[in-house]
Amino acid sequence: MTLLTAILALVALALVFGAILGFASIRFKVEGNPIVDQIDSLLPQTQCGQCSYPGCKPYAEAIADGEKINKCPPGGENTIQALADLLGVEPEPLDAEHGEESVTKVAVIREDECIGCTKCIQACPVDAILGAAKQMHTVIASECTGCDLCVEPCPVDCIDMVPVAPTVQTWSWEQPSTTADSIAAKNDNLIITDKGRGAAA
Amino acid sequence: MSQAIKLWDIHGGIHPEENKSQSNQLPISTLPLPKKLYLPLQQHIGSPSELTVKIGDKVLKGQRLAEANGFISASLHAPTSGTIVSIEERQIPHASGLTAETIEIETDGLEQWCEREVITDYLHTDPIALLAHIRNHGITGMGGAGFPTAVKLTPKDDDHIDTLIINGAECEPYITSDQLLMRERADQVIDGISVLGQILKPKRCIIGVEDNKLDAVKALRDSIDAHPKTLPFEVKVAAIPTKYPSGGEKQLIQILTGKEVPHGSIPADLGIVCQNVGTVAAISKAVLEGEPLISRITTVTGDAVSQKGNFETLIGTPIEDLLAHCGVDESKLFRLIMGGPMMGFTLHSTDLPVIKTTNCILAATEQEFPNPAQAQDCIRCGMCAEACPAELLPQQLYWFSRSKEFDKAKHFNLFDCIECGACSFVCPSHIPLVQHFRFAKGGIRQEEQAHIKSEHAKMRFEARQDRLAKEEAEKEARRKARADAAAKAKAEKEAKAKLAESQESPTTNTPTADASEGDDKKAAIAAAIARSKSKKPASNETTPSSVDIKPFKVASSQARAAHLQAQRALNAAKETGELSKEQIAEQEANVSSLKKAYEDAKAKLDQAKNGNTVAPAQEQAPSVDIKALKVASSQTRAAYLKAQRAFDTAKEAGELSAEQLTEQASEVSKLQTDYENAKAKLDAAKNGSPTQTAEAASSPTVDIKALKVASSQARAAYLKSQRAYDASKEDGSTSEDELSAQLKKVEALQSTYEKAKAALDDAKSGKTPASNPVAKEKASPSPSETFENKYKQVKVETSQARAAAKQAQKAVDEANEQGKDETQIKELETALAESVQTYEKLNSKKLVLQEKVKARKAVEASAVSQPKESKPAPETVAEQPPAEDDPTKKLKELKVAASQSKAAWRKLERELGKAQEAGEDTAELEQKVSAAKTTYEQANEAKTTAMAALNS
Amino acid sequence: MSLLAITSPHMNKSNARGVGFIMTQVVLATVPGILAMTWFFGWGTIINICFALLVALACEALVLKLRKRPIGFYLKDGSAIVTALLLALAIPPLAPWWLTLVGVAFAIIVAKHMYGGMGYNPFNPAMVAYALLLVSFPVDMTQWVLPDTAPSFSGTFQHIFGLAPAFDGMTSATPLDAFKHSANQTLNELFQSTPALKSETLHAWQFVSMAYLLGGIYLLTRRIYTWHAPVGMLGSLSVMALIFSLYDADVYASVSFHLLTGATMLGAFFIVTDPVTTATSTKGRLIFGIGVGVLIYIIRAFGNYPDAVAFAVLLMNFAAPFIDQYSQPRTYGHKQARKGLPKKKD
Numbered sequence A: 001m002t003l004l005t006a007i008l009a010l011v012a013l014a015l016v017f018g019a020i021l022g023f024a025s026i027r028f029k030v031e032g033n034p035i036v037d038q039i040d041s042l043l044p045q046t047q048c049g050q051c052s053y054p055g056c057k058p059y060a061e062a063i064a065d066g067e068k069i070n071k072c073p074p075g076g077e078n079t080i081q082a083l084a085d086l087l088g089v090e091p092e093p094l095d096a097e098h099g100e101e102s103v104t105k106v107a108v109i110r111e112d113e114c115i116g117c118t119k120c121i122q123a124c125p126v127d128a129i130l131g132a133a134k135q136m137h138t139v140i141a142s143e144c145t146g147c148d149l150c151v152e153p154c155p156v157d158c159i160d161m162v163p164v165a166p167t168v169q170t171w172s173w174e175q176p177s178t179t180a181d182s183i184a185a186k187n188d189n190l191i192i193t194d195k196g197r198g199a200a201a
Numbered sequence B: 001m002s003q004a005i006k007l008w009d010i011h012g013g014i015h016p017e018e019n020k021s022q023s024n025q026l027p028i029s030t031l032p033l034p035k036k037l038y039l040p041l042q043q044h045i046g047s048p049s050e051l052t053v054k055i056g057d058k059v060l061k062g063q064r065l066a067e068a069n070g071f072i073s074a075s076l077h078a079p080t081s082g083t084i085v086s087i088e089e090r091q092i093p094h095a096s097g098l099t100a101e102t103i104e105i106e107t108d109g110l111e112q113w114c115e116r117e118v119i120t121d122y123l124h125t126d127p128i129a130l131l132a133h134i135r136n137h138g139i140t141g142m143g144g145a146g147f148p149t150a151v152k153l154t155p156k157d158d159d160h161i162d163t164l165i166i167n168g169a170e171c172e173p174y175i176t177s178d179q180l181l182m183r184e185r186a187d188q189v190i191d192g193i194s195v196l197g198q199i200l201k202p203k204r205c206i207i208g209v210e211d212n213k214l215d216a217v218k219a220l221r222d223s224i225d226a227h228p229k230t231l232p233f234e235v236k237v238a239a240i241p242t243k244y245p246s247g248g249e250k251q252l253i254q255i256l257t258g259k260e261v262p263h264g265s266i267p268a269d270l271g272i273v274c275q276n277v278g279t280v281a282a283i284s285k286a287v288l289e290g291e292p293l294i295s296r297i298t299t300v301t302g303d304a305v306s307q308k309g310n311f312e313t314l315i316g317t318p319i320e321d322l323l324a325h326c327g328v329d330e331s332k333l334f335r336l337i338m339g340g341p342m343m344g345f346t347l348h349s350t351d352l353p354v355i356k357t358t359n360c361i362l363a364a365t366e367q368e369f370p371n372p373a374q375a376q377d378c379i380r381c382g383m384c385a386e387a388c389p390a391e392l393l394p395q396q397l398y399w400f401s402r403s404k405e406f407d408k409a410k411h412f413n414l415f416d417c418i419e420c421g422a423c424s425f426v427c428p429s430h431i432p433l434v435q436h437f438r439f440a441k442g443g444i445r446q447e448e449q450a451h452i453k454s455e456h457a458k459m460r461f462e463a464r465q466d467r468l469a470k471e472e473a474e475k476e477a478r479r480k481a482r483a484d485a486a487a488k489a490k491a492e493k494e495a496k497a498k499l500a501e502s503q504e505s506p507t508t509n510t511p512t513a514d515a516s517e518g519d520d521k522k523a524a525i526a527a528a529i530a531r532s533k534s535k536k537p538a539s540n541e542t543t544p545s546s547v548d549i550k551p552f553k554v555a556s557s558q559a560r561a562a563h564l565q566a567q568r569a570l571n572a573a574k575e576t577g578e579l580s581k582e583q584i585a586e587q588e589a590n591v592s593s594l595k596k597a598y599e600d601a602k603a604k605l606d607q608a609k610n611g612n613t614v615a616p617a618q619e620q621a622p623s624v625d626i627k628a629l630k631v632a633s634s635q636t637r638a639a640y641l642k643a644q645r646a647f648d649t650a651k652e653a654g655e656l657s658a659e660q661l662t663e664q665a666s667e668v669s670k671l672q673t674d675y676e677n678a679k680a681k682l683d684a685a686k687n688g689s690p691t692q693t694a695e696a697a698s699s700p701t702v703d704i705k706a707l708k709v710a711s712s713q714a715r716a717a718y719l720k721s722q723r724a725y726d727a728s729k730e731d732g733s734t735s736e737d738e739l740s741a742q743l744k745k746v747e748a749l750q751s752t753y754e755k756a757k758a759a760l761d762d763a764k765s766g767k768t769p770a771s772n773p774v775a776k777e778k779a780s781p782s783p784s785e786t787f788e789n790k791y792k793q794v795k796v797e798t799s800q801a802r803a804a805a806k807q808a809q810k811a812v813d814e815a816n817e818q819g820k821d822e823t824q825i826k827e828l829e830t831a832l833a834e835s836v837q838t839y840e841k842l843n844s845k846k847l848v849l850q851e852k853v854k855a856r857k858a859v860e861a862s863a864v865s866q867p868k869e870s871k872p873a874p875e876t877v878a879e880q881p882p883a884e885d886d887p888t889k890k891l892k893e894l895k896v897a898a899s900q901s902k903a904a905w906r907k908l909e910r911e912l913g914k915a916q917e918a919g920e921d922t923a924e925l926e927q928k929v930s931a932a933k934t935t936y937e938q939a940n941e942a943k944t945t946a947m948a949a950l951n952s
Numbered sequence C: 001m002s003l004l005a006i007t008s009p010h011m012n013k014s015n016a017r018g019v020g021f022i023m024t025q026v027v028l029a030t031v032p033g034i035l036a037m038t039w040f041f042g043w044g045t046i047i048n049i050c051f052a053l054l055v056a057l058a059c060e061a062l063v064l065k066l067r068k069r070p071i072g073f074y075l076k077d078g079s080a081i082v083t084a085l086l087l088a089l090a091i092p093p094l095a096p097w098w099l100t101l102v103g104v105a106f107a108i109i110v111a112k113h114m115y116g117g118m119g120y121n122p123f124n125p126a127m128v129a130y131a132l133l134l135v136s137f138p139v140d141m142t143q144w145v146l147p148d149t150a151p152s153f154s155g156t157f158q159h160i161f162g163l164a165p166a167f168d169g170m171t172s173a174t175p176l177d178a179f180k181h182s183a184n185q186t187l188n189e190l191f192q193s194t195p196a197l198k199s200e201t202l203h204a205w206q207f208v209s210m211a212y213l214l215g216g217i218y219l220l221t222r223r224i225y226t227w228h229a230p231v232g233m234l235g236s237l238s239v240m241a242l243i244f245s246l247y248d249a250d251v252y253a254s255v256s257f258h259l260l261t262g263a264t265m266l267g268a269f270f271i272v273t274d275p276v277t278t279a280t281s282t283k284g285r286l287i288f289g290i291g292v293g294v295l296i297y298i299i300r301a302f303g304n305y306p307d308a309v310a311f312a313v314l315l316m317n318f319a320a321p322f323i324d325q326y327s328q329p330r331t332y333g334h335k336q337a338r339k340g341l342p343k344k345k346d
């Protein structure tokens, strides 16, 4: 009899709390963008396809379907971290199979070598290249995402990916080395100076 | 004037050693005129100024060198008279040590002023005019970052300025330039305040001076008492407690008014404007003396200089000169700081100029500012939080900055940090907190920038996708519309054809009647011809024109084609033995009738031609017909292609029996002929259009074209059948008979192809003699064009060959990868070699042609400049050596060749690298690479020689 | 001439006032306490301290070597010394040598370095070790000698290192301990009957507490730490004691008894002020101190252990990160202080 009461009581409790939880999940539902858009907004939109998907959005969709989050080299660690935060999963190191994180680059066409074949225009996902058939082509640097896609199709190999040089406006201080860093570097001279500025004249 | 002013306290703050007495003993002295001045175009916050002078210009003192570019910008003036010797990128005094555009002036020592604009009666001048004056005189904030003063003084509409705060706190250790200014030039400061009063109309003005500068306080108070008239509002001097960083704008406002500038707003939102004393003095100089911001007071101090003091320094003076004047001991100089020891930045060399914000040059020895100790781990002692004037928790921000948790750092108000350095100053663990914060701020800005950029990229990407989709849709729509139109036209034509039949037009009847297989399309085409015929004379009655020739021709060729086709079909049928005797007989009849029709048509054509020779060139031709023909042509083409596709799929699927296949094939070829006919007609019509003046010359071209098309089609058909035959032979499922039948077919096709080719060749060779030289000259505006056409054609072929070679290469690679058996690979490789050979041949041909074209062009170019009569004959032109004609062009070609070969070489090298990495056998690749390299080197050499030749 | 390129500020007070300086000041501030302890409880304290320092430095060096850290660099910061000193002051003066050894080794190796070393340890190492010893060796940890009955230096030395048999003068308890195990007596009876609660004993404890207070005040004047944590702790402890003693003075001890016996003063000025393991902001430290005070009283009055500083501090160490989230200062120009972590972007 006692057993029965106990079971009944527990069942009743379970029902009540279940009802409360169910109500809460509906009443306090967090409204938000669909997860794919949220993921997409974290990806760098380079559209380079290095993740082996035909663009950032498809990769976002794949992530939403359970694909790994560490396949975007242009985004690098920051993007992986952000994705991990968003999805509540552990960040993983970048999958080297898809390339390595590198400094931001911009495509530059060596204009006197360009033969005006327009192949690069067709390759550029963000329409960052200007030119007409048989005319010299050029890259609008501010629109270029540095995705590298125009380099391969160029028959005369006249497109270079050059790192974006810092200007006075974009320059910023380097992160100072910490004790742990300098130990890791086996640096006897444990003095923190600005690494980015190199030796002064 | 010195009643007590209520003061508030700020949180935190520190008391570093002041070290001001070294430099504030002597009065301000003037530096001798430097030989050179260096003026960076950007010495202020905002966009760089826009140059108004150029190299070689003589400039006068005070003359504008660059003007404000945009709202937040400032102009720049010549600090003395002299010559502009260069404008180039030079290192600028900035923490980054980066370069920026800098004007270099060689001074002439004359100090010649340009005309100065003075506003003596500023109390009755419009504030707007005063603001413009300040703006034109390049005045920027002289205490801090160099914000353009005019911008700061331009209030937003709803801001009423209540309090003007003049910042004379100078809380940084070592610096005494403001102190000296206030002590010696208090009147200037007060005049400036009265100008500001006229602009801003404040209720009161407070000058905040730290109480370690009582001499300055006294001088200011005396000056205020001496200027009662020009100050229509209350002006007070507040001696505030000495504490770093009381001179920060926000901190000074808090000390003097007790108000905090809310996060994200500016003091003007509180009705407060804050200006540095130096700026105020510069304003008074600009207004009362017409002197733009061309010099400033700079403190030179630090143990590495012997004569510490304050100097009136021209903007642009090299720091080298300044230090030399002060007796610098270079061996002791260890840290060179622009600005104060708390917020200044180190300079990378002495070869940098003084700029508008340079209040101090601190040449420190190692004893003074030794190397910082190695940072230890934060012990969370909280001393930094106690020192922070912004009431932040620096240690917390440090953790976040260090681990790059930027969102958290931002959440905990990282951007309220004024980078005063108080936290680093007190940190017992020697942690360079400020640098961590600067790094984090930069990182956050970069992230934001990257986010904006990625959003932008996304937009552009999506726009592109949309565009492509739209283009696709449009194409689709057009195709559909065309099909619809064609269908309609067809219906119409049918109707008309019926009409025409009933009218019994003799010409139209011939082919249609004979092509009695019930082919609607043929009928339709014929109807179109009939229509065009009946129309043309109608619209053009006076001229029995050459236009008339076209339809005849078309009809003739059509008839011929039909005849040939029928003949072929007959042959095929005979050979395959599929058809019954009757059928063959029937077909034979058909063929002969077609032949007759063709002969008729030809005769008519000849007739027409003969009639035409006397007729003058015809100018008018109905374009409507062309359109109709075009439609017909594309329609038939579409039908043909569809049939072809269907046929191919069927063949591939192998579902159909041989008969069915042949049936389909004949259907396809029929359609093809239809298409060709239509096209030929179209071409004909085009040629007859008014733009063409010499149809005699062009007609062979058309023929050649048609023939070419026919030939290539024939070839394609032949090859296809050959392939099919091979395939069926291999899989061995087909019976012997079938095979032999197929073989025969193949042979037939081959012969067709050969014939077509021969015809084409004939036509080609026959073309030159046939064409009237006069007409030719008329027809081709320049003799080079033919070459060019040829060249183009060869170019196309070359690229095709290259593509083929590439494909072959790919196939080989794939085969290699997939580990196919060796014979296959060998086969593929031979194919590759062949295609490469073809390509090379074509390429060399192309190059030859290129030269020729160039030669022609060059001659033409020279010919154009000559009188027209002396236009040389093309033959003579061709003999001229091409290289001399246009070296630049040639050079360009060579460049292209060089870069192409370079690209090839590089690609190969990359491949080699990959192969090496993968541990594959690389001997062959290596050979290839070296070959490519030699090619490149040769090309490059050629290029260089050409270049050298060009240069000499 | 080569110019150093480095970020501002270029002046630095920490060359004079580094971590080493802070630790030295703390050590200096314990001197009155050490003297008082020695005066009343004999040489044992000093012997313990010396032994503990040796063990601490050895352990620290060993672990640094294992962790491949520069040994000199870290030994110089003096944090191991402070940890050892505080632990040695907290355990009974006549505690056997192995007690010190185990405690110090545990403090340095486990409580400090296993959590990442200086600056990263979430729990106060000295208190972790103290709690461990108290739980594992309750008898040895509560054997306090009665004031003024301590043996001579050599006697003490022999006792500590087990070279001589135990001697008689030991009491079994500190006053707090005695108080704890006095269930059925009124306070008056208790104070009469128990040797540990005789006035001389109490007097000795009060004296020692005052000595720590003196050291604390010295540190406050040297601005080594702010008043928030000590005042919070002492204040809340006093308030609790006051409330309960007003409620029933026969059962609950007086305010001064709570403040001036046991490790209260040592805790207030040397333990809760350990910067690494407390909350971050001054507001947070005040809260931290108050929490410690309340917990001390609760454990002392209602718990099983006589003194509670170690447990109270450890419990509040747990809470420190949470306190940090809700004790942010209000930044200049902001209406409100930040609370909690940033919300996730959506």
Ligand code: SF4
Pocket (backbone or CB within 6 Å): A106, A107, A123, A124, A125, A126, A127, A128, A129, A139, A143, A144, A145, A146, A147, A148, A149, A150, A151
């Ligand atoms: S220009 Fe090249 S690198 Fe830049 S976005 Fe376009 S394809 Fe990518």
Ligand code: SF4
Pocket (backbone or CB within 6 Å): A109, A113, A114, A115, A116, A117, A118, A119, A120, A121, A131, A137, A153, A154, A155, A156, A157, A158, A159
């Ligand atoms: S692909 Fe290369 S050669 Fe072709 S247009 Fe672009 S840059 Fe010029």
Ligand code: SF4
Pocket (backbone or CB within 6 Å): B384, B387, B388, B389, B390, B391, B392, B394, B416, B417, B418, B419, B420, B421, B422, B423, B424, B433, B434, B437
């Ligand atoms: S630098 Fe920033 S965090 Fe440090 S004290 Fe100054 S305002 Fe505070």
Ligand code: SF4
Pocket (backbone or CB within 6 Å): B377, B378, B379, B380, B381, B382, B383, B384, B385, B394, B395, B398, B423, B426, B427, B428, B429, B430, B431, B433
């Ligand atoms: S002053 Fe230095 S050691 Fe102390 S809390 Fe701040 S950052 Fe940490």
